[in-house]
Amino acid sequence: MMYSGKFVKVFGRMTCALVVIAMMMTMANVVEVQALNVWGLVSEAQKLEKKKDYTGAIAKYKQAAAEFAVQKEYGNATNMYRRIGDNYVLLKRYDDAVASWDLESSYANKAGQTQVSLAAKRKADMLRSTAQLFIETNAAAAGGANDHGAKYEPKNGALLGAYAELDPVVHNPANGSPFYTTGFPELTGKKHAAYLLYFTYGKPFSNLKHHVSQAVQNGTALQLGLQPMKGLSEVKDDAYLRGLAREIGEAGIPVFLRFANEMNGDWVPWHGDPKAYIEKFRLVTKVFKEEAPDNVVMVWSPDRLPEHNINDYYPGDAYVDWVGVSLYSIFNPAFDPLKQGEDRSSHVEKFDYIYKQYAARKPIFISEGGVAYMYPEKKQDKTDWAVYKTKEFYATLPMLYPKVKGVFWFDSNHDSSNRIKYYMLSANKKLLDAYKISIANPFYLGAIGEESPVAYKRISGAAVAAGKQKMSAYVKTWSPTLAKVTYEIGGRNVGTAVSLPWTVHVDFTPYRGKKIEVIVKAYNNQNKLVTTQRVPVTVTN
Incomplete structure (x- = not known):
């Protein structure tokens, strides 16, 4: 069949338009399928939770959370990270729970959910494990670093x-x-x-x-x-x-x-x-x-x-x-x-x-x-x-x-x-x-x-002079109280403390000029290890 040039042009335009419409419909279906898949992941995670397969549930929730974040559905991402944290608690993986609740707090803040964000941060802080190391020094070494020059203020x-x-x-x-x-x-x-x-x-x-x-x-x-x-x-x-x-x-x-x-x-x-x-x-x-x-x-x-x-x-x-x-x-x-x-x-x-x-x-x-x-x-x-x-x-x-x-x-x-x-x-x-x-x-x-x-000098992530030092620590964990803290360097125990502020005497001379890790282990009243923290320290000459 023969067509005039005008008809061909018109038909061509119609064909292109139909193709565009079809593509748009396909894209819409893809978006809809993606959305359905996200909620499908959530549904799968919930089923795994009921079976007490918390590891499997976490994996599904993480996939869903990542997709919600991409779509800027921050409220839904918030809910996913809350569930992830809760499941980590059931697995007694408290550090991972803390990391998840930190993300919950962050996404809640993006969603304008201020109170939810604060509550998530409070949960995370209560289980957060940390160790900070300090050495005792004389006040002269601190000088006026802590002084504001206010009336009646000690330096x-x-x-x-x-x-x-x-x-x-x-x-x-x-x-x-x-x-x-x-x-x-x-x-x-x-x-x-x-x-x-x-x-x-x-x-x-x-x-x-x-x-x-x-x-x-x-x-x-x-x-x-x-x-x-x-x-x-x-x-x-x-x-x-x-x-x-x-x-x-x-x-x-x-x-x-x-x-x-x-x-x-x-x-x-x-x-x-x-x-x-x-x-x-x-x-x-x-x-x-x-x-x-x-x-x-x-x-x-x-x-x-x-x-x-x-x-x-x-x-x-x-x-x-x-x-x-x-x-x-x-x-x-x-x-x-x-x-x-x-x-x-x-x-x-x-x-x-x-x-x-x-x-x-x-x-x-x-x-x-x-x-x-x-x-x-x-x-x-x-x-x-x-x-x-x-x-x-x-x-x-x-x-x-x-x-x-x-x-x-x-x-x-x-x-x-x-x-x-x-x-x-x-x-x-x-x-x-x-x-x-x-x-x-x-x-x-x-x-x-x-x-x-x-006075006291922080050495966590900082420097300590080679020689004998009186070292103390602030150690916080999910356990409300602790009974013992030990310190290791290079696989060797260099001190054990059984009272606050977990003070020991450590000779840093063997590590002169080196970057080392002090391994801090904290135990509760049942002598159970509740956290192990690796604290980087640089030993000067």
């Missing part, structure tokens, strides 16, 4: 402090015998540099007259928690504020003025309006700098949680001398990723966010805190857990967080919102003994003006 070391006026063993408010400035050092075996008092804005400073006189007599400072209980609106540049500032300035003792603390939490009446808070903090700073320039430092002190709004309340470097933080741990098994009724959180790492945000600029101040020895909801004794966490905190803090320059223990058992919190040292001998042992470290200072004779 190295942390001032010891406490809130103790509610402990009847160390303080009798009726006759002042004992008074906490003498009673608490007698209880704990070491002089403390400062004590915390709460003071309601609007009250006369004369109410604290006896506290001030005892502080003068015993050579201690005061941390004054100045709290506007009627709200920020009562704070004005008026006769009261200026008179208060002058009286505090004339007290004759160092004063850490902590104005309107824990502002990031909704449990205080000065929460909720960062702009107004900043305005009032700056006002108080201005007045105290004018009326009490010699003995008062301004402390800005949020709670460690929530983290998301902490920076919103920061008044600025020009108005803050020290940065504080409230740091408490109460046994809470609700977030145990292994669902074994354990609290696997790290007390010492809980203020890591604040430290990273502010330690380069300001000395950090644990303005109040402690580890509770009771699980209040169940009335269960958790003394052993509290003892370990307390020892770990005080032993590790000088190594991990050397720019913390003050630590206050909250020595009280008090009822707040029908939930008794148990921190009183005199009520628990084991916890008291743990505290005594912990603060005996010369890093902790009993008076303003003292300096620590010791």
